[in-house]
Amino acid sequence: MQKKTVNLYLDDLRDCPEDFVIARTVEEAIYYLENYDINILSLDHDLGEDENGNLLPTGYDLVKYMCENGLRASKVYIHTDNPPGRINMYETLLGARRRGFIDSDIYNCPFVKNKYSEE
Template identity: 65%
Template structure:
């Protein structure tokens, strides 16, 4: 399956949508992921506190040795993108995730937001 993790953007054709960290974790733990497309910022709770984000998901995947065949970072957050990208590359070098995972610091699809 192809998984698109984003709290606001429209889900591209050919992807399953996870709107939160917990939804993404559930899919990654039970499904074989071919393409994973990640946003960094995944919203705030009612008190304005940042919810677990794409970087938290990257760290979880690295800690658990989970994989997706290809990982794309579609976030508009430049610091978040760098943190996710560098963490994934470092995890590969250290053997925490498999060396054959393809990691891209750019999106695979155009980011779209219709507000629906």
């Protein structure tokens, strides 16, 4: 049975772009990566804190999980505003592609402009 194809946007705060599904946590993103074919994956790095103030797993944690478990997206875009997080995700993805763990096209830029709802 062929899986449904979706575009996946991992971010805890930004608005979900049109034609994407949103994952607010790494766990939600893993669900989509394991159960759907992902065309475009757009990654944020920092995904907030839990109720005790502990940092939640980051986009970088997702990248490492993808590489370790052979999960893929056709195209990966990095939309985070965190410069060290961006570099870590980008370099890890490039290294994984060189080693044959993934075969995604990788872009060190947003696919769409970052947008926040006004509250």
